[in-house]
Amino acid sequence: MxxxxxxxxxxxxxxxxxxxxxxxxxxxxxxxxxxxxxxxxxxxxxxxxxxxxxxxxxxxxxxxxxxxxxxxxxxxxxxxxxxxxxxxxxxxxxxxxxxxxxxxxxxxxxxxxxxxxxxxxxxxxxxxxxxxxxxxxxxxxxxxxxxxxxxxxxxxxxxxxxxNTYSEIAATALYENQGASYVVNRLGVIELRPTESTANYYFGGYNLLHILRDKNVDEQQILALQQGLEQQHKVEFTAKIEGETWRIQSFPESEGNSIVIAVPISITAQSTFYGMRQVIIMIVLTLLTVVAMAAVWIYYYVKNGQQIKLEQAKAALKSDFMNKVSHDIRTPLTAVIGLNDLLLRNADKPDIVADCAQKAKKSGEYLVSIINDVLDMSRIENGKLRISHTAFDMKELLETVVQLETFPVAEKGLAFRLDCPNNFHRGYLGDAVRIKQCLVNLVSNAVKFTPEHGTVTLTYREEMESGIYARTIFIVEDTGIGMSEEFMQHMFHPFEQEQSSLTSAHVGSGLGLAIVHSLVTLMKGTIHAESTLDQGSRFVIELPLERTVLSELSPKEEPSDELPVYLRGKRILLAEDNDINREIVAELLDGLGFVVDGVVNGAEAVECFQNSSSGYYSMILVDIQMPVMNGLEAAVAIRSSAHMDSCSIPIIALSANAFDEDMENSLAHGMQAHISKPVEIGVLKKILVKYID
Structure with a gap:
């Protein structure tokens, strides 16, 4: 077709x-x-x-x-x-x-x-x-x-x-005063001319031969006219005069004179030309209309076909995406539910309970990672993901990546090493979180698709460029299953996965490489891959980063499992409409030594706060999406109330919405911070220490 x-x-x-x-x-x-x-x-x-x-x-x-x-x-x-x-x-x-x-x-x-x-x-x-x-x-x-x-x-x-009797015939205006006839003697002198004619503008001089030379008429034509005037015989020619085509004819009259007729063909035939052009234009317009109709028909025919194919491709992509995400979410979710059943049946067996709880935690973390990948991809495609420009320690970043991957490497019996110079510049300005995300993603893929006893290597190099800028190079190599040339052509597209006997045993949304490629591009860097089937793969990321000195970096906060003693017994107001989530957060806070008052919506939170005495509550934790009054409305109501602590009490958002704009929206409504669900105990501890005096 x-x-x-x-x-x-x-x-x-x-x-x-x-x-x-x-x-x-x-x-x-x-x-x-x-x-x-x-x-x-x-x-x-x-x-x-x-x-x-x-x-x-x-x-x-x-x-x-x-x-x-x-x-x-x-x-x-x-x-x-x-x-x-x-x-x-x-x-x-x-x-x-x-x-x-x-x-x-x-x-x-x-x-x-x-x-x-x-x-x-x-x-x-x-x-x-x-x-x-x-x-x-x-x-x-x-x-x-x-x-x-x-x-x-x-x-x-x-x-x-x-x-005048003679001149009315011999020297007269012709063709609606556009042309004229002149009486000219043997020497080319114009003896008689019409009183009114446009031709006089072109032939307004004394001698016709001199006029034609001034108008740059071909000399051979002028000489022929001169000879005709002298010898009293007929002469005719066509010449260009000031952009117009003139027909000039001379014929002998009497007593040594000649009649010279000068007519501008291009002007006098204007109406004829105009009529002809009108007919031709109508023909051309008709032809163009037919061509346009054919082009429109072809365009819509092709477009319709392309649209159908596009819709089919979108439907297939959406279906494939839903199938993959559904499969990837159900896999850890099934594990969590199954492990929960085991816990219920073996509540009196501590070893089994501890093992099930640990495995359930890992499955939950993997489930969160899938959701985060989908959210990251959505933010990237919508242009809402932002790259920060803050100081960080390159050595600390590399060590963190190694620490995060040490356990999965040990589980598979792989060799994992960090190859970097003994001394390298540590201070840079950039987005350490996104760089770490890219490296962890690549290393995790390398670990996942490298058989037992294989090797995974993370290499770091730096090259100075102009001024204070350096080109940082990160290389992730493995001795795994490699990738086919066909897959490498579209490996950075969303939802793409290499198919093999090994990859089929691993779950994944297929968003990892697409996210890495997008993040590297947003950071104005490049990424490319080299791979051979059954021999391994090599990914190279190059990022331009601005150098800074290590002394400018913020001091690293040492994590602590124990909270300061002065926080014990502080009272926190918790607004959460979901009973289970409210119970979980309340238990976490209770385990840390806090007293928790729980309410089910923003209106109850505002009422409890307004009815409390000054200093009664040390912090308010509010969910964003709640019935009656949501968290944002509750925060605004609390800040605008007449309570003595309305301006000073910390209000922290608890929300499943984890986009940057959600965090900014919370801060814009008078909150101090935004914690994304599921709540991590370490993040919650930092918030409590930071905002409670």
Missing amino acids: KKRLWRVTILLAALLLSEIFLFIATYRNLNQSIQNERIDSIEQMSTLISEKLLLLRQHYDDMVRQAAYIITSNQVRFQDMETLLAFEQLYLLAEDGSCVSLKGEKIVLSESEEIKKLRTSDAVRTDFCTVQTKGDFWIFMSPLTNVTIDNKKFFGVIMLVDA
């Missing part, structure tokens, strides 16, 4: 890439097609302009030729001539160079080579001239032969046509 999904995904990806390439090619073809159509449109525009100018010129040529014929045929006075001609702006050119209208009005024309040529020509000519006081005109000229009017000889007739 997975392979089929990958094949479908690859096929869809290939299809998508093909469509993208097809889209790019289509877009380029459309772009070129639109540009070609615009070029054809400009060609048609130039033809239209040329034809319009030709028709207009022929019209005025005919008119001036007709006027010349009438004048030549009817040589009369000016006043009689006016009645014969219906032409406006008609003037006669005299031999003396003057120019006079049929009404006798004289005008002055600017210099014109075409007028000079008229004297020796027999054809109609045209030019552009400026008439003083009248403006610019497009003039049409026809020669006269042997014409004398009012005793004055004339050699030609001129018809003045407003220059």
Whole structure:
């Protein structure tokens, strides 16, 4: 199924890439097609302009030729001539160079080579001239032969046509004022331009050739245009001017001038391009929608499959965890219950009672260790476990580990030795409890999985790093059963255990190595293992620790089994809702020489305290979870009461909640300390000595 999904995904990806390439090619073809159509449109525009100018010129040529014929045929006075001609702006050119209208009005024309040529020509000519006081005109000229009017000889007739009549066709704005047509002479000088056109922004100079050079147009194109203007032939090319694509066409017009059309294709075809893009965008969006839908379908299909597998894995892991923890808890619990039955049946036999009690104590301690492992793992995964940074004695730490493992080593007949330098630095800052927990865990595993007469070695080394920091190295080696390569790949995962004939005989939650790995990581250290089946294992922990001097360490408190005499007879108020737990703690305190008043909830504890005289109670021990009023509420009520001892009496929490935040919560509610259940007699003794005056 997975392979089929990958094949479908690859096929869809290939299809998508093909469509993208097809889209790019289509877009380029459309772009070129639109540009070609615009070029054809400009060609048609130039033809239209040329034809319009030709028709207009022929019209005025005919008119001036007709006027010349009438004048030549009817040589009369000016006043009689006016009645014969219906032409406006008609003037006669005299031999003396003057120019006079049929009404006798004289005008002055600017210099014109075409007028000079008229004297020796027999054809109609045209030019552009400026008439003083009248403006610019497009003039049409026809020669006269042997014409004398009012005793004055004339050699030609001129018809003045407003220059705007010409420029409206020859020099005009095109394509919604984006392009323009210009009248340009042989030298490239722009003779006429439209008054309003965006093209004037690009071609606002005097000489068109110079303008194109300033715009960095290809020199070969400029030279081709220059040659076309000079030789009066057609030129056309496409050029980039200030980021826009322009189509420039030149065609000869008359009397040495040319019409140059300049149109920005990329702008004038903008609406077409926009429409095309809109269609393409719609196609692309539709395609992307289809692809997105397919991707979403694939994603949810895969995710759903992964989610099902994840849920199945979680369920399997949870089931496996519950089975392991249930098995590990039931094993020592079964021992405790069974030993208790033996005690009841052999109450009159001291040897059996002592043996059963000792074994029951060991089973209970193991049961607590399993629960502590589960709690530690939970705190680590929730990010609630904190690493302390206090001074400790490295030599004392190593000796404690050896002492804790001496008895189980002796029971199995193993050789256990500590390998460390004769002289090494003892004072460090760190979490001695967690370092000890890691080493005890590794050594316990080594002892557990090493057959009789084997060897377990704890090695310690230190290497100085920068400044006051050292790299401390702890190595735990054994000659045990070793580990397989498969197990070593995930041995630091929770609930993992190597399977063998030897390990099956030992219980364990499979959390030990996971906890060690997490603790070492939290202390910014590293751990790695080397192992060979049937030859043994080697675990190496490296921790960066800050060095300090031994004199800065707190003096070690020597344990004492006997309490100070002044504590005997002190009265303690105990609040515990569980009858058996209340009885156990009361018996422990009674055995130490204290007088105990027991109550079953926080409300009774507050009432007893408020009804007591000053100094009557030396300490209050309260469980946290109780009915009516819990321990935290009771502590707050006691501290806020009007009793003379409300602020000074020590209040100690007794609770099965052993997290750091539980201890902090107890202190925040006015308590002095927090003792975790089950209560250890040694811890209880220290609290009693510390807080009772």
